[in-house]
Amino acid sequence: MNFLFVHQNFPGQFRHVAKALAEMPEHRVVGIGESANLKGRLSLHPRINVMGYQPKRGASPETHHYIRDFEGAVRRGQEVARVAFELRKKGFRPDLVISHPAWGESFFLPDIFPDARHIGYFEYFYRSSGGDIGFDPEFPSSFDDRLKVRIKNTTQLLSLDSADAGISPTLWQQSRYPKEFHSKIRVIHEGVDTNVVAPDENASIDIDGAHFIRGDRVITYVARNLEPCRGVHVFIRAIPLIQELCPDARIVIIGGDDVSYGRRPTAGTTYRSLYCDEVKDVADWSRVHFTGRLPYNRYLKILQLSSAHVYLTYPFVLSWSMLEAMAAGCVVIGSATPPVQEVITHAENGLLVDFFDREELARTVAGVVNNQSQHEQIRQSARQTILDRYDLHTKCLPELLRYLIG
Structure with a gap:
């Protein structure tokens, strides 16, 4: 099978699973990440081909402040789409696309690879109450902040709609998403390598x-x-x-x-x-x-x-x-x-x-x-x-x- 992992800070949360798949000779693994974050980073695995993209720019100063993040996400998604088109021209057709949707990178991938199964890593859905916003009275949220949150989730809502399935690392993080999407999101944590992270009396x-x-x-x-x-x-x-x-x-x-x-x-x-x-x-x-x-x-x-x-x-x-x-x-x-x-x-x-x-x-x-x-x-x-x-x-x-x- 062919796997495509997309994360602006690749490998991000996909470190262990991308490496495990690359170690299986029957699979081909490709990663896409932001070039600046990939620079100087050691190879995760010799069989993983990692491609970089360079975001051209973010939102313009004239853009309404509610949608600046969204405009930046669309632009980022366009740059990832260009890399994905190059992969397709070279004959790479992923069976699975696994991406972190928070930065808009996966926006257009279902259109470029319509036959693939698309899985999103759904980490956190912002709400105006019950989470980080408004929690700390030392940093109170304004009414404007609470309105902006609705727009902040646009990127993830589009990804939730287009994804075939999703992953969230904890039950509470999954619970932040709209209930109608819960059945789409499986709770699976990335995991801790307890062979490495273990007590050491001689530390x-x-x-x-x-x-x-x-x-x-x-x-x-x-x-x-x-x-x-x-x-x-x-x-x-x-x-x-x-x-x-x-x-x-x-x-x-x-x-x-x-x-x-x-x-x-x-x-x-x-x-x-x-x-x-x-x-x-x-x-x-x-x-x-x-x-x-x-x-x-x-x-x-x-x-x-x-x-x-x-x-x-x-x-x-x-x-x-x-x-x-x-x-x-x-x-x-x-x-x-x-x-x-x-x-x-x-x-x-x-x-x-x-x-x-x-x-x-x-x-x-x-x-x-x-x-x-x-x-x-x-x-x-x-x-x-x-x-x-x-x-x-x-x-x-x-x-x-x-x-x-x-």
Whole structure:
């Protein structure tokens, strides 16, 4: 069979399944991604042919602000269509097209490959309530924001209509989509490679000239970017009380200073600098380590030696990092928000706190750090949850392959 994967940041969520299909000699796999994101990236597999496209431009300044994203998606879809036409001219006819529809890349693929089965990765459907919008009173949504959301979903609604089937990684994320499409969307997570992401009693790492080993009192926090959607404001504001309650603990914060989700801070600043400035005179910064983004092996070592791992999120897309922290045997202190509650049961395989209550967060973190031996069962249960529900090799990848090829 011939497979075409389309993702602006290829392979994105398709890493494991595209590689698995490429390892089967009876299949041919092609990927399409944005050229700028593909540049310098190591090959996923020698049998995967990856083609790039270059978006010409986004929306014009004159475009109504509700539909600027949509115009940009249409333009992006046109560039992907040009690449798809070239593939067709060369004789490539996909049996399955698997795409992430959020950026408009798959708009015209059903017209170019009408005989293929088209499957969308439906990650998140925006709504004016019950999700990230309007959740945080520190960042209130306006009536204009709520109206704009209806247009924001246009790209996905068109893809839902044209797709033959879909995938969503969690039940809660699937539930955000209109009910009439639920039967079209199968819940299958990408999976966690628990052979790689596993506890390591000998884990150690050097950070900022300090040497850390498993057993040290280390509090960890991870986000792709340090932003309110992932609770960075709550966590940084909790640091002084955490340090008061855990005077010999170190805090390691992994993440970049860009913005992945939500509005950007004032020009010339970052959310990290904003919230650090708030507590700059009451926190001991010699015991806080901001690493920025890390190579995967270093990120994993930090999870493996974590005493307590903090994961906060708005009701939004569930991060891979939380599941990987559980697979590594961390005690996760997570926000009591729907995507987290789907995975973590309080006091069984993790601990849950109110997203906004930084005092509860600090005291819960201290309770774990200062009594590590009492939380060994939670560590074991956390990993077992991932083995039972999200393991790549025994659960998620086999289910996804069956869904794709039977």
